[in-house]
Amino acid sequence: MAKELVLSLDGQRFSVSFRKIDREQIYGSIEIEAFDERAIRQLLVLAADGKTLLDKGGTALATLDEKGNSVERNTLKAVNLEGEELPVVESSFSVRNDLEVAHVDDYLAQLVKSVYVLDPFEGGDIDYLLDHLASGLIYRFPFSYRGGTEYDNAFVIGNGSEAFMIIGKQAKFQYSMLNQAARLDSIEEEEISGDDLDFDLF
Amino acid sequence: MAINISNTKNRDAVVAFEAVVPKREVAFVDPKGKPVRTQKLLKTDIEHDxxxxxxxxxxxxxxxxxxxxxxxxxxxxxxxxxxxxxxxxxxxxxxxxxxxxxxxxxxxxxxxxxxxxxRQKQSQNINSDIPLRWSGKFIKKEDAAHKFIFTHKRQLIHVNGLTYDFLYEMAKELHERNSLMLLRGGEKGDQPIIMTRGAKPYNAFLEGRIDGDSYLLVLQLSNMELKRPPMSEPGAVATGSSTTKKSPAKTAKKK
Known part of the structure; x- marks a missing residue:
């Protein structure tokens, strides 16, 4: 069942539905198969003890206090950097979401979590929004899928006649001054995701 | 880690290359107001699943x-x-x-x-004898934002006074042009960047900003264009979840 998200621009309301998209849907994917001389082999995770092997789903995330004791997640409180308790935010599906014009620098400063393509909800009309996006404008609004402790940033951006919603978090950039030189180390970059198709956009 | 990069004059230098983390504005505390942390634990192993x-x-x-x-x-x-x-x-x-x-x-x-x-595992090309090159292709920030999804970011930072000047000048030029620069690797300067051996390739765009005497150089990495996938035409049932068709279970056919 499609979910309805209500956006508002210049006092006009638009109901949109959205669909998550990813790279595999556009370009396809690559799976790796590994063989030894006998048969295909399974890729597992080996714990630091050198003998415990686990598969997907073999791990859990625990919340621990300062002494290392487990803490129930439902007893936690969300606070800001000053230690003040934060109010619970509503799900973006239960409110009208007012679009504000965003600067491209803010958009480029996002660490992207997910990408959605937008369509009119149940045959509605979003031409007014599409026209504004076609002029190159980017819009933003605070977004929370289920509600909770904090919003993500949602950017609404167009390409051709399509509208997209990019969900992300603001990156922590730090401008560098002369006296703030970094130290080179030999630590290898960790691979940031799985295997993929080679492609050339140009 | 390190990155070997050249500028518009084909002068190259090895500088630092650091991950970018999200800005944290929310923290969680326990009922006593003390900070908590998360820890990955063993839930089950393959002998008990x-x-x-x-x-x-x-x-x-x-x-x-x-x-x-x-x-x-x-x-x-x-x-x-x-x-x-x-x-x-x-x-x-x-x-x-x-x-x-x-x-x-x-x-x-x-x-x-x-x-x-x-499988051919390609070597990394961000810190090799051949520096990453400015391709000469400036792309206006607005155009790039509407064409590509920048899925990952890395920040470039100087390691001494000389490389401060080197990177500051790069950031200044990009800032004044309000553009990103496409970076390429390899001898011919025609390859996407590969950060570790066997890792997937990314198209890398350098973004520069300056503020007085300080600069920000960010490598914007993209492996995806901003476009509607062919299987996601309007009219299909829209949901908030991914519609990627999961590939069938791996077939254990011997090659």
């Missing part, structure tokens, strides 16, 4: 009865131990194997297999 229990008990009913009667799914000695420094290993019935032959199975967006080929 459902596959292993099914092998021992033959069917789900028998597994269910065993779970009611005893705790065959729990290893009290090990479960709950913290997991750090894990590795990924290939395993056969006899244990860990170190020599495998890897094949790539290329699939179309609809999940259909397009090609099988032996």
């Amino acid at each position: 459902l596959t292993a229990l099914l092998k021992k008990k033959k069917d789900l009913n028998a597994v269910g009865k065993a779970l009611v009667k005893d705790d065959p799914e729990i290893d009290l000695e090990h479960f709950g131990m913290t997991l750090t420094d894990t590795s990924r290993v290939y395993v056969s019935k006899k244990g860990i194997i170190h020599l495998v032959d890897e094949w790539e199975v290329l699939k179309n967006p609809d999940g259909e297999t397009r090609e099988r080929r032996q």
